[in-house]
Amino acid sequence: MLIEMIPEVGLFALIIALLMAVIQGTVPLVGAATRHPLWMAYARPMASGQFAFVLLAYACLTASYMLDDFSVATVANNSNSMLPWYYKFSAVWGNHEGSMLLWSLILAGWTFAVGHASRALPHDILARVLGVMGLVSSGFLAFVLLTSNPFARLLPDVPADGSDLNPLLQDVGLIIHPPMLYMGYVGFSVVFAFAIAALLSGRLDAAWTRWVRPWTNIAWAFLTLGIALGSWWAYYELGWGGWWFWDPVENASLLPWLAGTALIHSLAVTEKRGAFKSWTLLLAISTFSLSLLGTFLVRSGVLTSVHAFANDPSRGVFILMLLGLTVGASLLLFALRAPRVGQRVGFTGLSRDTLLLVNNLLLVIMTVSVLLGTIYPLLLDALGLGKISVGAPYFNSLFVPLTVLLCLFMGLGPVSQWKRTPARALWRHCWPSAVLAVVIAALVPLIYRGAWNPRVSLGLAAALWILLPMLKGLVVRIRQGTSWRAGLRRLSLAYWGMLVAHLGVAVTIIGVSVVANYSIERNVRMAEGDTATLAGYTFTLTELGKRRGANFVADTARLEVRHQGQSQGFVMTPEKRLYLATGMPMTDVALRPGLWRDLYVAMGEELEDGSWALRLQYKPLVRWLWLGALLMAVGGLLAVVDRRYRRRRRSAHHGAEETPA
Template sequence: MIPELGEYSLILALCLSALLAVVPLVGATTGNRLWMSYARPLARAQFLFLGVSMACLVQAFLSDDFSVAYVAGNSNTALPYYYKFSAVWGGHEGSLLLWVLILGGWTWAVAAKSEDLPLDIVARVLSVMGMIGVGFILFTLLTSSPFERLLPNAPAEGGDLNPLLQDFGLIVHPPMLYMGYVGFSVAFAFAIAALLSGRLDAAWARWSRPWTVVAWAFLTLGIALGSWWAYYELGWGGWWFWDPVENASFMPWLIGTALVHSLIVTEKRGVFKSWTVLLAIFAFSLSLLGTFLVRSGVLTSVHAFATDPERGYFVLALLGISIGGSLLLYALRAGHVKSESSFSLLSRETMLLINNIVLVVVCLMVLLGTVYPLLMDALGLGKISVGPPYFNSLFIPLMSVMIVFLGLGTVARWKHTRAGQLVEKLWLPALLSLVTGVAVSFLAGESFNVAVALAVMLAAWVFFSQLRDIYAKLRSKSNPVAGLRALSRSYWAMQLAHIGVAVTIVGITMVSVYSDARDLRMAPGDSIGFGPYTFVYDGVREHKGPNYVSDKAQIRVMKDGTEYTRMHPEKRFYNARGNIMTEAAIDPGFTRDLYVAMGESLGDDAWAIRVQYKPYVRWIWLGGLLMTAGGLLAATDPRYRKQARREAQRAKAQSEINAEGTTA
């Protein structure tokens, strides 16, 4: 009965989404305030029934209801309860229900936090989000219902969750990633609402910016969590990158980063209006493209969910309607928009525009490398593979250019900056960056490495340019402490996010250049020296887990003649599916990770053991956390609410003047 309640709630959510898509929009078009006022209660009701539907699916998993096909395929009575909970989105159907639930959550949040916005704008924004909800709830009900029954022949036992997904990463990674993916629908909805209303001014950018920043922050966190999960779970000690499905989340992140900065320029200077709208459309379109790639069966990856082409056609149709309709509206409306001000070649606007262009070019490069092999295969022209050499050869120089202009843009002034001012502000950061890059390259390795020197130089350039900007803002203050407190949250958010970029650059560079690995045969008592550490293999014992048995090794790590730590890598056998999985042992540190993984048994109690030294690998994810913190801090800036309130009052006054003029 509970699964039927979940299906029924999903159908009701579809009906409410359809009403949300139509009624407020018609009200905004005809000026009917009553119909526009239905937007908020419809958004709340839609989210309520989506929540009921998700709760029913969770209950089916926790109660081991194997009469539900999706539960039978992705759970097992021996599965720990916390993995039963995360198994709800461990497959295609449940992850899609999570997608629409998060969409409903964003819709409800916009309805709840938009009291200060003009009613017609709220009605249009929520109506656009209702249209997106109609598409994806229909997709769920027609092709991917998680409530399909196996009656009357329900199995007594389930098939178990994929062992690769029986991890904490599944609990946190997909929800955070979807929060970012789906969050860009809010920026998209605001852009479409602005096009529909003809209000392509700074106001819509101001209303949209906090939502866009929060979505970008969640997507950043989701990507960082995915990289961390792959690092420790896949057993080969790398951090996952340039996988086609990972690219699917990286592309909207690139465009979203450009969008966040473009919104700043549109809000503060009244320029880039059409460009900002276009970025908002592309950010959400690339999120839909990622959904298509993951769920169409065109990709083979550990991340891909579905292999049914019919599902892919449905998502492709949604993608075509969304992109085609929004670009048509853009072509009809955006051509009449003019900038409210001008700027010179040496200005912050120019620096941000260059970085926007670089981010878009990088995104196109990633898109080409991801989609081109699929097109070649679909056209029967053969199978080709595009790997890291292609991506790295283009990504690294392009992003290096962006980093240079990031530092310039931080200290440049709006509208116009004299060349002498830039030189005066940046000569010392440039010198310190050069010295830091050269020094780190000499100190980190046995010989000078040009790649390390250049990468660290770029990271230091970002860091020192941020410090120089803080110094410039405090230099004229009589009380520096009070001056620090006077700086806005959005300013400190920018500092955090940019420093996060620098930290990530250092992490990627050091782990890519200075990682070391040894593969060897080890029997009990064998040891290997690895820098200041000695790894001593003590042997293997059998270990029983909740739904697996494993061979669990013990490796003592010695440093300076004393025991430093013990590491326990495992080779697990999962009973239900018969899968064999490697569970690496990691000793984490701020400046390095020690990583040990087991290979195959070689007889006589000997095993193939892989030992790795990964310097500064955690800085990759530390940088991602700093960027996430920066995004969330920016969204809490109280100036957004005050500005939105002023804009709403101005819009209301203007509408009253227009109404009086019409009456007269």
């Protein structure tokens, strides 16, 4: 009997969580406005209670999946008794209702973390921050309860078994990609709440900036990893070897990442120089607004994608209203209150301040370009003005030159000085790196392929221009110590974080340049005993067979692969699966990964004579895309764990101190 009541317990917990979120979003804000300490004190316990009850609701939904309770509609529509337990666990968020509950849980978790990690903040600031996050939570919990109830029942017509999880989602990618992406999306709500609190209080000082920067870095690192995991998942799961397709759903995650990258650099200037305050606030509002826009695109039903679960117009209208209210109210507040927190700080035409400003402008232009290319076709369709398709040619024609310009200023930024940089000193530092970058970038394609490729050379030159001046600057800093060891000890983790993150950008650019221009693909027809060659590798199909999985049957192929000049080879075993509950076919590719290249084999369709269509691909440096993203995320997190930085954050409310930018 208790087991049968689990969904009702979860629904009741969600209702209590909504009530607590409403109290959290109103009473502390009124208390901060009226300077009422008791009302402000409601913020932290309400945040803790809201998190506890949302967690209870999520645990109840998870239990319904694990216990195969097909009386719950989401379980019946997205699970099956034959589904392995780990896919049942991830199926909780493999649908619209469950994914929005996960979103609400992560938002409540961020709120709980802020409440307990920000005890040193002034009470009025903390009350405003948690109050704003409570309002955001109220909107999402109301959305879940009113339009996307994950505990809706199918009584009395309970199916004997479930419809199964979409085979595309039966992968480890579903287990780790959405939670990581949501951690980034929702994490920017913290930065948004701090920005609104600064506007309400009229205070934006160095202490405020030091509290915001760690939360920004953590959210940005999670979003970076989430995007990289999504790219990796698409690469090996969809069977065509692509890692980015400029799909609207992919763009929905890229938009807040671009704005968040600009925000990180703007915060550095605000903390170090007290400049860009209004710009920082606007970027904080814009980054979270773009996260909400991504939610609207994916959850409203305006897109048809494996990522987009909702198809109920009422859900789209609700999210659109939530988006409009949040963005409209915050921008109105910004327009009214931003002059109170702004501050004029001077700097000359050539300085780190200027270079970071230019980089921020380029990032904003890139964001707007992606936003227009994503939204414009949807607007035309919604207004009945026709259907158009905006694809890779549009995005690449804008993104590639803007990225090259961004790299140009990225190479100069870390080696320039705040406020004023002598042009002659900057030239002396950078010209050897510029010459070396151009020479190496021109020679590598000639050595690697025997022919010059301007696109590859441009990408290599841009990446090397980021790296070489930065490495030279590192050597100069180390030499300033009494010894190499002393010089290394003088460098903070925040500085190392900047180096590692910029290294990650360079590594990703190299990977993109090489794999986009040097990939090789062959579509072949093979039967047992047939051989095909690709990029110096020989593929021999030695066996065709069948295999039974937990909830699918599969046609399998066994290929022996050997590189020219090597006596030993290896085996690759791609599959073509048919899922029993849905009758949906799926390709399970065979990958031979490596730091310098991937070999990729995907099975197509069986042909009339018993042979199979196979796709063979050679992907040089494709792993560098995700290695670079990992380095970026690590760089973003290094500043958070810097001991000096954390020590100064703890004492931020005692006065402004200077921290490394």
